[in-house]
Amino acid sequence: MAKKPTRSRSGSTRRSAAPKSRSSRSSKARKQSRGALWRWRLLQLSIIGAAVLIAWMFYLNAVVRERFEGQRFTVPARVYSEAQELYAGAPVSADQVESLLQALGYRQTGDLGQSGRYLRRGQTLSIHTRSFDFWDSPEPARRLELDFSQGSLVNMVTSAGQPVLVARLDPLFIGQIYPGSGEDRLLLPIDEVPQSLIDGLIAVEDRRFYQHWGISPVGIARALWANVTSASIAQGGSTLTQQLVKNMYLTADQTLWRKGNEALMALLMEWHYSKEQILEAYLNEIYIGQQGRRSINGFGLGAQFFFGSPLRSLNIHQQALLVGLIKGPSYYNPRRNPDQAMARRNVVLSVWREAGVITQAEYDRALASGLDISDVPGDASYPAFMDLVRRQLDQGYRRQDLLAEGLTIFTTLDPLAQNHLETVLPDGLAALETSYNLNTDTLEGAAIVTRPSTGDVLAITGGRKPELAGFNRALDARRQVGSLMKPAVYLAALEAGYTLATQVSDAPVQVASANGDLWEPRNFDRESHGSPLLVDAFSHSYNQATARLGMEVGLAEVFDVIDRLGVSERLPAVPSVMLGAVDLSPFHVAQMYQTIAGNGFYSPLNAIRAVVHPDNGVLQRFDLQVEQRFAPEQMYLVQEALHRVTLEGTARSLQWRLPQSWWLAGKTGTTDDNRDAWFAGYSSDRQAVVWVGRDGNEPTPLTGSTGALPIWADIMAGLKPNQERRGQPATVVRVPVNAQGAQVSERCDNQRVLPFLAGSEPPGRRGCSGSPDPSSDDEGGGWWQRLFN
């Protein structure tokens, strides 16, 4: 605009005055016209801009209101354990029931007039149970007299002496969760938050909180000045309201667009809600820590997480640390960076003193205090199990259902089994460290207990510190499983027509893979064992024989069996998978062995029994799912082979670790350099999987037999599975065989009776040595033995 007249003037110096005058008028008119046009365009733009801004404000307004009100009044889902069934014959002791009553908060007293009370006299328990609305039916409160003997409940009557068939104790409340999100918090109303923390928060984060309308020009100017003078972004000008907006709705991006939205939303929030409401939301929402995938939000949960105490019981120095964490939860994490955390806390304390939040004496005391945090993150009960519940809710339930408020979630957790597991695993690992002269706390472990008949997960622990909510090894530790994979090879062989008495070569074997690599598995003892029977190769866990067998049967067939057993992971198509060179979690292994314990029927492992909406009733409930994946007869043979492992194979120490009358089946697993020790097995309707190793995958001196098995045995000893065993299928016959797998007389020495599918048993009866002459004297030890038989 400025240059054109200049050019015009220079270009018209030799023209006459009249045209010059006309030209000047015309130019002026054009200028006026152009100016009007620009003004008009500006007005149009302003109107459009205002319309867009208004529309955008409407949108932001809706976002602010919806989320804020939803968040502020969200009632978390309450999660309950399985209820303890009481009936004559229930396999629980008086001690176990009493410990459960104590966990449930029952009070021991002679006055049983109110529900929630009990009295223990020797092996008798008098209980006034509480009523409870279960998802399937209500359970009334009642007075019960329970008599126990030898570890089980033998009689149950009312206080009037009337027999009671069955009663359920109220389930154990095990925590609350926000099923729709990965966040965790412990909602607190503002009047339960210490005043010193509120004052201190405002003093540190937003001194003009009660004066501004969501944004603070003074604060922005101060921050700007501080940043300019320090030549860095040293201070933020965000108000508490802006921080809350950022936390609730926006990302942490440092962009103008985000800052603009933040300011608009802060204004809208202040317009809609009182300062107290905003402050309460802030106290419950602000992000102050992270543990794995779990985000720690709000001061209530923060207090529990860092100090293991409720918020209102925190000292000044602890409150100051929590407030200080807001600036950088990761950088000031007191467990990881204690020095930075201490420095930050002290800065906060000095601000509090200057602002008059605390006195000089309080300041001095607080400054002299250590960080005072708990050794381990305090948490709700059973974090590993709760982790599984969260994941299964995410996978199997509709998100809109889960976002409903006040849900009740009934789970499969057996508190007695869980508490037992949480004792046995750490004790077992400590005992191993002592026995093998290992440094303390260097071994890790994970375990899972399930109920094969239904696939219920009864107990789970993700590490030797079960109260920790961190890395859940039971679900997330992917470790090589070693010989735990062998049942798949033998099952494939049985399906292909092999029998338990088929001889297999245990000679050294080499397998060339598609890319030319040579796989040469060796036995654990570095020796070959001739041609053992299939059942012996399995029970002694011979690698060479298994590799040969797998290659004879076919890799595709073995992989198909692995898939049908329930291993949904994508496995590398290499032969070493047959010997367990594949990374699976304890949960995967439990799913795989569940199909074996379930007689060849796949049932998905589940942790949730029902989800109940406060108004709409049961949203979803457990439905027994079974899917036949294998012939029950063939699975019976594999179960027999697994049983032999516990009688004469790598797990034979179970014969003295557990009552000999128990029918047990299981498999050890050990990986290269003893990096992983496994045991997976079951007895009747209880299955357990145990993994022991190191987080860094370093070698250990432990095998499946010496590392995981003792812990498994201790778990089972506490679970006391009732000893029922499925009957033998009609199509299975039992035949005595000798060491070569030939059918012999049952009177022969060293004969063993093995099950066979009818028609697949070894042909004919031979002499005890396997010779074709049945009348030979070596049968049954001679004529005198026959005489007495």
Add this chain to the structure above:
Amino acid sequence: MATAVQLKYRGRVCPFYGRLVWVLLSVFWFSGCVSVPVDQPDDPRLSTWERKEERAGQPIETPIATRSSLVDSLQRSARERAAVGQWDQAEALLLRALRIEPQAADLYLQMAELKLRKGDTAGATQIARKGLTYAETGGDLAADLQRFVQPE
């Protein structure tokens, strides 16, 4: 004051109070209640259990000699719930029983029947197949379970 009484007749309940109700009862007795068709042993709508009861002419108390009275009780309650169409509650009761006696084949039979009534034929077949792994070979129970595996 009249005392509340409940008269159960083939699963149906006829409440009555005092003399007036006795009159009504008579009416019901000769018309309402008895006018409902009595279940026949071969009625395909009946469960295996109910058919057996019909054939026997009286309730059968225990299917297995050694079974616990608790499981019996849960099974009976499950049948009562199923009779009034409360499938979920019936199934929940059976699952409670199964957790106590996980190898009871007759529980699988009852569950298979329940699934079939709910229209889940495939589920009924699978449950019955698993029940067969616990049933005594050649017994009545195995034959009943077999019906779900190979429908007639």
